[in-house]
Amino acid sequence: MRKNVPLFPEQASTLAGEVDALYLTFLGISVFFGLLVAGLVIFFAIRFRRRSPDEIGRPEKAGILLEIIWSVIPLAILLIMFAWGAKVYVEAFRPPGNAVEYFVTAKQWMWKFQHPQGNREINVLHVPLGQPIRLTMTSEDVIHSFFVPAFRVKADVLPGRYTTVWFEASKVGTFHLFCAEYCGAEHSVMGGDIVVMNPADYELWLAGRDSGPSVVASGEELFRVKACNTCHRPDSATLAPILHGIFGEEAEFQDGSTQIVDENYIRESILNPTAKLVKGYKPLMPTYKGQLTEEEVLQLIGYIKSLASDATESQGTVPASGSPALDSDEG
């Protein structure tokens, strides 16, 4: 499908149509105004061309009404386009509740993916058709940007922080993945493919290779190996807070401030534990900075998130537990 030379990118996600509708509408408005101005300029320039060397133009009276008209109309159109664009944007960055979480780690110059089931891939990501997929992304070095033109999604991938983006593929096929934020010598080849498969084919593909432990299982394993479980116990909150069910809830800190427990907060708590001390605890936890790879931190987060739902099922997919943070925000 990449052989022919189209002038318009394929639409391969549920979002693509919305972005294109917005773009084409705006393009139509632009073409109208562009032609209007160009047409008037050319027409006036010919119609009112100078006919004698001493001729001067005929001064007209001020046109306050005209000025108001051509200020207000563009403003109104622009504000409408703003509102429409904002709607699409907010949608693009707020994954639906049933999205399945995949992890992405970027580094100079490759993309590393981990499926919830545990499979790892480099520069190629296989995803099932019709399933909302949420990517939690971080970088090991500089800023990169995850960009799939056919899905119309793009989000920067930053070191030291998580960003997310989501999509629901609507077309089977192979699509370009680009790094859109300049990241060094091999920036232009830091790309790959997103392979969209029918769900059944995807299951076959998953089954056809050794997936290794799931993200949650790896996280659980790490939780034990790094001895997190000696303090963070499911039954006792004496030494450290109980982690079950904290994800998406509000944590209260020593200084009285609060924060919703999200991926970035958990990350900070692992790597810089004393930055935000939960009320009632002493700064006992050592830092794990330098002892965990970015992928391991992600696995721990995946595990802690899985504890959010009361049952400790390690089935891989993060259950659709609603979105407390969003709900409380929308109030």
Add this chain to the structure above:
Amino acid sequence: MQGESNEAWGLAHHFDSYDQQREASYLGMWVFLVTEIMFFGGLFTAYIVYRSSQGAAFALGSHELDITLGAINTAVLIGSSLTMALAVWAAQTGRRKAIVGFILATILLGGVFLGIKVVEYSAKFEHHLVPGPNFHWNGPEASGVEMFFNLYFLMTGLHAAHMVIGIGILLVVAVLAWRGAFTPENHNLVEGVGLYWHFVDIVWIFLFPLLYLLGRNIQV
């Protein structure tokens, strides 16, 4: 060529009057100070951004600073602003020796400020609180405290650099004043360097509470 004939003492050829020249100089100096506000503004923004997310670490950092020396320095710098203002007054009223005297007093106070700053810096150096590879912090929040000291050194360092430049210009102005270069009609240079000096004072008026005072009351 046109201007040469009516070029009076200290009036540049392209100005019509001393008033026009003075107003241009005063306005130009203020516009320059606006750029200085924005220059320091970038650092203040960084400070506010990081303080908003790492308040506790910043409180820890501020406890490492010597509040007494900071307060003394504030007083010294305000004093130097007074002498600078008086130098301008002396220029306006045509007191040649007084100009020189007040400028020298300003330079002296500026020197005291910088001397105290050196004492403070060397103490930080001994305690391994100077940012970079040698930074060492035993307590909690190491990275936040390091950020505090990064900003402390950048902000006070940039301020001190402005002081040094100011003192340099003041020395030149003092010599010119001694030679009688300034008259009640034309003392724009004294006025200009005065504005600069007061601006440097104002920066410190904000740096002092931001770095030394905020978070002081938090127990650590």
Add this chain to the structure above:
Amino acid sequence: MSEYITSVRTYLFIFLALMVLTVITVAVAFLHLGPLNDIAAMGIAITKACLVILYFMHVRHSSRLTKVVVVAGFLWLLFLIGFTMSDYLTRGLISMQSTIG
């Protein structure tokens, strides 16, 4: 339009006021006032800066243009800080890094 000359008495009075404010701000820093500590410290600093600008820097008796320039300088600083903080202070709310699936 000739130059306004501020009297030495005014200068001394302003100097005194600045010193008193410095003492107050140091004293207040050790009290436990919660968020009022920050507000007091900044309020006093702004007051001091205004005194310096208005009297030592002669803005009080300068043209309206000078006043506009001074105000614009600080206004733009507020733009820089305010709009930057509009990002930082709202990051924890609904943002692309904290939405929850």
Add this chain to the structure above:
Amino acid sequence: MSDTVTTPARRRNYLNADYGIKSWLLTQDHKRIAILYLVSITFFFVLGGVMAALIRVELATPLGDMVEPDTYNRLFTAHGVLMVFLFLIPSIPAVLGNFLIPLMIGAKDLAFPKLNLGSWYVYNLGAVLMVVALLRGGTDTGWTFYTPYSSTFADSEVILTALGAFVVGFSSIMTGLNFIVTIHRMRAPGLTWFRLPLFVWAHYGTSLIQILGTPVVAIAILLVAAERLLHIGIFDPALGGDPVLFQHLFWFYSHPAVYIMILPSMGVISELITAFSRKRIFGYKFVAFSSLAIAVLGFLVWGHHLFVSSQSIYAGLIFSVLSMLVAVPSAVKTFNWTATLYQGSISWQTPMIYALGFIGLFVIGGLTGTMLATLGIDMHVHDTYFVVAHFHYIMVGGAIMAYLGGLHFWWPKITGRMYSVFWSRISAGLIFFGFNLTFFPQFLLGYMGMPRRYHAYPEEFQILNVLSSAGATILGVGYLLPLIYFTWSMRYGERASDNPWGAYGLEWETSSPPPTFNFDEPPVVTTEAYDYLAMRDKRVA
């Protein structure tokens, strides 16, 4: 001074007032300093153009087969840095603005002539730093210096280039400061604010941006250097910093910097449109105030460069809606220019061809700009060739067209000579056509998804890239022509009269080239701006 020669050809002017290299290098005459700037920025325009040519040659094929990836990165960085800092930002203000503002307001010089000369030296100092960086292998961060790549990872001459940008920034501040004070304090008797040429209004707005924005990027650059040299972490997450803060500080200046390029262009276009329509501009006050509105609002929209940079969604909404607002004054200007043409006496001289071309290109650049400010569209086209095409339509289609138009308009005033009408029209046509062929395909490429700063790209993008490279060749030829016929005209061009276009404005009332102190008699202004009726009546009387 006893100059009795009266023939216009041999009258004393700023060019023949003094000879020798010293009389140029130590001059305090704003007109001579403008010429010095003209020489410097032309050099860097050519150098930056060579980089652009190499980039387009490389991109003619999908494989990165001409230069190494690293070399390519250094090329586009050099192209960006040279063009933005050493050409576009000083172009109209430091050359045309410097030359014309004192003339237009009836002053003998700028308020601070020494500062003006100093700004040229500071500019060259910064330029030398950048050239040294280039000779030592160049920089590979892109002109945006994004952290932590620039502060920690890049293995190239980041500090020298950054320092160069820092130093050049000060020359820009000096120019802006000089203009503001001059416009406030040096206007001729009778020249009220609303009688000022719109060129002066536009430069006033530009100067505000230079004053208020440049220091912020200066400190941001300084912090990058501190992080790189001393490991004082402000932006690198590994050192506890936030890389997005750099983007905020950088774009606080660098977005308004776009208006440093386009506002003076708009000023030039207002002058050209009125001069070649021989008519007062439609809605003078609206055009004048829209310059200020752009200068002020332009400061509040920088976050639209961060829509996908992990900036909070709320901030994204604020910056998006403000970006829409800043489009309105630009639209107002465009409509007023168009309305000015109505019932004008329009002459198709070369400068006017540039002006009309500018309107077309600026409309495309502006409209695509509002598309980029739309959150839902930016999410897809951010950091793609759509952005590249958009800002080239503004900076090249807008700023350079206006710069060339202005140069063609005031050339007889600056040098006292005319250039070849025929060749100038050919070159204007070539530039317009070549420009569109170069950059229009890039809009399509961008929406297709080709990211910017790519050295190699998938095959399906090739046809559009080849078109673009072909256009660049034509554009290059178009730019070469003025270089030749302008140089030729300085010696062999027909002598120009004081007002060859029959245009309104104080600069046309003095001789061509003007005398050192601009006017033999200090001018007094009694008519409104662009009052062609009064001008004709005066001539008849």
